Each structure stands twice: as C-alpha cells, then as structure tokens.
Amino acid sequence: MNDVVACTRAEFARLRKWPAFWIVLGTWIALNLVFAYLFNYLAYTSGSSSRMSNGQPREVLLQLMLPAAVPEVFTQGMAMFGGALMLVLGALVVGSGYGWGSWKTVFTQGPSRRAVVGGTVVSLMSVVVGLVGAAFVVDTGVAAMIGAAEHRTPTLPTAAHTLLGLATGVVILGMWTLAGALIAAIARGPALAVGLGLVWVLVVENLLRGVASIFSPVRALTDHLPGTAAGSAAGAMRTVGGTATPGVLDILSRPASFVVLAVYIAVFACGTVALMVRRDMA
Amino acid sequence: MNRSNADPAGEFPGTVTQTRASATEVVVTESLTKKYGDHTAVDAVSMTVRRGEIYGFLGPNGAGKTTTLRMLVGLIAPTSGTATVLGLNPGERESLRRIGVLIEGPGFYPYLSGRDNLRVLARYHLTERTAGSRPRDRFAEVDEILARVGLADRAGDRFRTYSLGMKQRLGVGAALLGNPDLLILDEPTNGLDPAGMAEMRELVTGLAADGHTVVLSSHLLSEVQEICDRVGVISGGKLLTESTVSQLRGAATLLVRAEPMEKAYPAVRRVVGEHRALPTAAGIRVDAGRAMAPEVARAVIASGADLLELRTDEKSLEEVFFEMTKQEHR
Numbered sequence: 356m357n358d359v360v361a362c363t364r365a366e367f368a369r370l371r372k373w374p375a376f377w378i379v380l381g382t383w384i385a386l387n388l389v390f391a392y393l394f395n396y397l398a399y400t401s402g403s404s405s406r407m408s409n410g411q412p413r414e415v416l417l418q419l420m421l422p423a424a425v426p427e428v429f430t431q432g433m434a435m436f437g438g439a440l441m442l443v444l445g446a447l448v449v450g451s452g453y454g455w456g457s458w459k460t461v462f463t464q465g466p467s468r469r470a471v472v473g474g475t476v477v478s479l480m481s482v483v484v485g486l487v488g489a490a491f492v493v494d495t496g497v498a499a500m501i502g503a504a505e506h507r508t509p510t511l512p513t514a515a516h517t518l519l520g521l522a523t524g525v526v527i528l529g530m531w532t533l534a535g536a537l538i539a540a541i542a543r544g545p546a547l548a549v550g551l552g553l554v555w556v557l558v559v560e561n562l563l564r565g566v567a568s569i570f571s572p573v574r575a576l577t578d579h580l581p582g583t584a585a586g587s588a589a590g591a592m593r594t595v596g597g598t599a600t601p602g603v604l605d606i607l608s609r610p611a612s613f614v615v616l617a618v619y620i621a622v623f624a625c626g627t628v629a630l631m632v633r634r635d636m637a
Numbered sequence: 638m639n640r641s642n643a644d645p646a647g648e649f650p651g652t653v654t655q656t657r658a659s660a661t662e663v664v665v666t667e668s669l670t671k672k673y674g675d676h677t678a679v680d681a682v683s684m685t686v687r688r689g690e691i692y693g694f695l696g697p698n699g700a701g702k703t704t705t706l707r708m709l710v711g712l713i714a715p716t717s718g719t720a721t722v723l724g725l726n727p728g729e730r731e732s733l734r735r736i737g738v739l740i741e742g743p744g745f746y747p748y749l750s751g752r753d754n755l756r757v758l759a760r761y762h763l764t765e766r767t768a769g770s771r772p773r774d775r776f777a778e779v780d781e782i783l784a785r786v787g788l789a790d791r792a793g794d795r796f797r798t799y800s801l802g803m804k805q806r807l808g809v810g811a812a813l814l815g816n817p818d819l820l821i822l823d824e825p826t827n828g829l830d831p832a833g834m835a836e837m838r839e840l841v842t843g844l845a846a847d848g849h850t851v852v853l854s855s856h857l858l859s860e861v862q863e864i865c866d867r868v869g870v871i872s873g874g875k876l877l878t879e880s881t882v883s884q885l886r887g888a889a890t891l892l893v894r895a896e897p898m899e900k901a902y903p904a905v906r907r908v909v910g911e912h913r914a915l916p917t918a919a920g921i922r923v924d925a926g927r928a929m930a931p932e933v934a935r936a937v938i939a940s941g942a943d944l945l946e947l948r949t950d951e952k953s954l955e956e957v958f959f960e961m962t963k964q965e966h967r
Contacts, residue, residue, distance in 0.1 A: 358730075361760060361761065362761060364760055365757050365758075365760035365761045368753075368756070368757050368760055369746050369749060369753075369757045372748065372749055372753060373746070373748055374748060375748075455744055455745065455746060455747060456741075456742065456743070456744020456745075457744045457745060457746055458744070459712060459740065459741075459744045460738075460743070460744040460745065460758065460811060461758070461761055462711075462712060463710050463711075463712065463733055463736070463738040463740070464733065464758055464761040464762040464814070465730065465733045465734040465761060465762050465815070466730065466761055467730050468728075471761070635707075635712065635713035635714060636707075636712040636713065637707075637712075637713060
C-alpha cells in the first residue's frame with residue numbers, strides 16, 4: 356500500500372509539471388463555462404423573445420445560470436465534450452509513457468508494476484475529483500456573479516444536491532478517463548488511443564443507439580454502453596424539460612446509470628493494471 | 638585502469654585468489670530463452686555474473702543482448718529457462734530495488750528537467766529507505782548523481798533539449814539512484830563523443846571499484862576489452878562463450894623477424910621446443926610468453942642471424958569475436 360501511495364505521489368510530481376495536462380484541464384473548464392454560462396448569458400441579455408432558442412422561458416434560462424442550479428448545469432457538458440476531453444487525458448497519461456520509454460524506466464525502479472500502474476490509476480481518479488471540485492467552485496463563482504448582475508438573491512444549492520452533482524461528475528469523468536487509459540494501454544501509445552476513443556465517444560455510440568431504435572434486439576446492449584450510462588447520469592440531474600444538451604439522455608435511471616458506470620470504472624481500472632502488469636514491456 | 642587481465646573469481650592460474658571468498662554469483666541464467674512467434678531472439682543462454690566484476694555482454698546488433706537484459710530486469714518474461722538476479726526472481730520488488738538499469742536508451746519525461754526527472758524517479762525508487770525524510774534530504778542524492786555523471790551544469794534544462802550523449806548520461810544517473818548493488822547498462826556509450834566515452838569508461842570502472850557489479854552490453858569491442866573482467870559473447874541469440882578477456886584472446890605469442898631465416902629458425906626451435914615455433918610470412922611465430930623473449934633473442938643472435946624485430950603478438954578481442962561469429966554463421 357505504501358508503494359501505491361509513493362507511486363501516486365511520483366505520478367503527481369510529474370503530472371503537475373506537464374503542460375499538456377494543464378491544457379486539457381484548462382480546456383475542460385473553459386468549454387464548461389462557454390457552453391453552460393457564456394452563450395446562455397449572451398442569449399439571455401440580448402434576446403428579445405420571451406422564450407429562448409431552446410424553448411425555455413427567459414426566466415427559466417436565468418434560473419439555470421444561478422448558483423442553485425450549478426450541480427445540474429455543470430454535469431450536462433460532461434456527457435459529451437467533458438468525457439471526450441478526459442478520455443484524451445487518460446490516453447495521454449498512460450500512452451505517452453510508451454513513446455517516451457518512461458514506463459520502462461519506472462518499471463525498473465523498485466515498486467511492483469501493480470503499484471506503479473495502480474498509482475497512475477489512483478492519480479487519474481484524484482485528478483478527476485479535483486477537476487470536478489474545481490469546476491463546481493468556478494461555476495458557482497460565475498453563477499454568483501450572474502446572480503449579482505441580475506440582482507437576484509444568492510441561493511446556494513442544497514448539500515444533498517451538491518453532493519449528487521459532484522458524485523455524478525466524478526463517475527462520468529472517471530469512467531471516460533479510465534477508458535482512455537485502458538485504450539492507451541491496449542494500443543501502447545497515445546495517438547491511436549485518442550483517435551479510437553474519440554470516434555467511439557462522438558460517433559460510434561450514437562450510431563449504435565440509432566441502430567437500436569430500428570433494431571430492438573441490440574437495445575439491451577446499447578442501453579448499457581459507457582456513453583449511454585454517462586448521458587443518463589447527467590440526464591438524471593436535469594430538473595427542467597425541453598431540448599437536452601447533446602449526449603444527455605434519459606435511458607437509464609440514476610441508480611442504474613451509477614451501477615453501470617461503477618462497473619465500467621472497475622473494469623477499466625483493473626483492465627489497465629492487469630494488461631500493463633502482464634504484458635512484456637518491449 | 639585496464640582491468641582486462643583481472644580475474645575477480647580467482648579461477649585462473651596466476652590470478653589473485655583473495656577475491657574468491659567474496660565471489661558469489663549475482664546473475665545466473667539457465668537455458669534462458671525468448672521466442673517471438675517462430676523467431677528465437679534468445680536461445681538457451683546460460684550465463685553467470687559474479688559479484689564485483691564488470692561483465693561485458695558482447696554481440697553484434699540484433700544478437701539478443703538487450704532482450705536478455707530485459708529478461709533480467711523483468712521487463713519481458715522468458716519463454717523458457719530460468720534466471721536469478723541477486724538471488725531473486727527477475728523483476729521482483731527486492732531485486733529491482735538493488736539494481737540500477739539503463740536499457741535500450743534512456744526513457745524520461747521530455748518536458749521535465751534532468752533534475753526533475755531524477756527526482757520523480759527517486760520518489761518511486763526510495764519509498765522505504767527515505768520514508769519520513771524531508772524532500773531536501775531525499776533529493777540530495779539526485780544532485781550528487783548529476784554531478785557524478787557530469788550534468789550538474791545542465792540539470793535545470795528540459796530533457797528534450799539534451800544531446801544524445803547528455804540523455805545517455807542521465808540514463809546512467811538514473812541507474813545510480815539508490816546506490817544499487819548491480820548495474821545493468823545496455824550500450825551506455827551510445828551517442829557519446831570520444832571524450833564522453835572515455836569519461837563513461839572511467840565512471841564504470843569507478844563504480845566497480847566502489848563495489849558495484851556491472852553488466853555492460855556493447856557492440857564496441859575495444860570498449861569491452863578495455864574495461865571488462867569477463868565477457869559473454871552472444872550471436873544469433875546464442876551465448877557462444879563466456880570467459881575472461883585474456884582467456885578469450887588466448888595466450889600471447891612472440892613474433893620474431895630475423896635474417897636469414899635459415900639460421901634463426903633452427904635456433905629458436907632449439908630454445909622453445911620443436912612444436913612451438915612456426916615460420917610464417919610475417920616472421921617466426923613462437924608459442925611462448927614475454928618471459929621467453931630474452932632467451933629467444935640471445936639464441937637468434939648467437940646463431941649469426943640479424944634480429945630485426947621481437948615483440949609479443951596478441952589477438953585483439955575484435956579478431957577473436959569475428960572468428961567466433963564467423964564460425965557460428967558457417
């Protein structure tokens with residue numbers, strides 16, 4: 356166990372100085388702000404109609420930009436660009452070591468491979484927790500500024516709703532991050548992993564769900580795909596009707612989506628560790 | 638320091654036997670084999686490395702050197718055969734903690750400085766020894782190592798800006814973390830200029846003098862000849878021989894050039910024995926060591942011939958290597 360802690364610290368020590376790491380996380384926060392607040396606020400302040408483009412009344416749109424709605428709003432982007440970006444991060448963290456030869460170096464330092472890769476998995480999940488927390492704080496700050504600008508009484512989300520939102524964020528982004536890590540371990544590099552992963556997240560799952568709508572026997576499968584579970588978990592956070600954010604679904608219930616995501620997290624984490632422990636490091 | 642005639646195990650006549658008591662086997666392989674599909678990269682290699690020696694693992698590119706070394710540190714699993722390193726299974730935690738490794742070029746994080754790369758590795762490497770110690774103390778070793786491998790001045794520069802030689806030095810530096818008992822260095826002089834190669838040789842012999850056992854693979858025969866105590870010659874995945882450098886090169890002979898040969902040759906034969914002198918185009922080759930030289934010289938002069946040249950004639954490791962690999966490929 357001490358070895359895993361030491362390996363996690365070592366992984367953090369190198370991640371925090373990696374520009375690509377901060378670029379991916381920064382992009383995630385920026386896109387989250389752009390799609391959750393910037394465009395909506397611009398539409399709210401410049402729109403003349405009583406209903407906005409998504410069919411919501413202006414007042415509802417404003418409610419979604421206030422602090423009380425942060426747990427709901429900040430999870431909506433996770434099913435689409437958020438998941439894709441975190442998959443890229445996972446693929447880069449695990450895959451780059453093959454190209455640089457750093458896995459080979461680290462695997463001969465002393466701790467077992469299980470501890471080293473376990474440390475990487477733990478550090479990735481810690482990054483996810485940190486990112487979700489940071490996004491929540493940033494979003495709450497921006498929402499508070501919007502509330503102040505619109506002269507609304509600041510109302511924070513309830514603790515239960517906050518925890519639910521944070522947990523939803525962690526399981527969605529954690530699943531995609533570890534999916535990227537596993538694909539990179541399989542591909543032994545970041546490039547193929549990023550390419551295949553993005554094609555899966557952005558294209559293949561949507562196509563499969565399209566197939567399921569005309570060929571019901573595959574529905575049992577498509578209802579439990581990673582993207583379906585992630586979209587459903589995000590969808591379960593919604594409190595208003597109307598057009599959902601792309602990727603946000605209502606196929607699975609919250610408990611069912613959490614169970615499916617937890618299974619994927621366990622499978623991806625164990626798969627990454629098992630693969631890197633057993634396979635030759637050529 | 639030329640260690641080529643040393644014999645740490647004291648097995649051979651005329652060598653120091655003092656080291657026999659401390660001589661233990663650090664690396665032992667038995668029929669170690671690695672196959673990739675139908676291709677046998679390493680074919681039943683049985684080798685032994687003894688404590689305190691510099692063992693040269695010699696072979697052309699693609700001979701199986703790196704694959705063998707990878708198996709010794711657990712990076713790849715053998716198809717068959719066994720290996721023990723420091724009495725433990727390759728890749729085992731306790732074994733790895735006592736080994737310093739540089740295999741097939743240095744592998745570091747390109748965006749980190751040389752110092753930060755070693756600090757990250759130190760976090761992996763020193764989990765128990767330095768548990769509870771302050772980072773300042775834990776990383777003191779890193780700065781010492783950077784100075785030792787000649788990178789102190791560029792320690793703060795990013796790894797990606799290093800020359801190949803500097804990268805190689807950092808790789809050796811990483812191998813020194815934790816003061817390991819055994820160093821496994823795969824082609825450590827790759828990419829180094831002549832001065833860098835000389836410094837690397839000095840570093841390796843210094844490490845051996847400090848009590849480290851060194852396994853050094855190379856295709857540079859002069860390098861191996863100069864610093865290694867024993868060598869294993871591998872070609873086509875097979876270990877062709879394993880012995881001391883001096884034994885591999887064979888006993889020294891004397892070469893006598895004299896005129897006229899008709900007078901000199903019988904005189905030399907009388908001194909060294911009928912079957913130990915052979916007339917060749919280059920002169921009379923005498924199967925005898927340097928100690929016989931004065932006697933041979935006196936005999937030639939006494940015979941009335943003119944002694945033009947008298948020198949010891951030793952095969953280089955390169956000649957031996959090519960003879961062996963040529964036989965192997967026939």
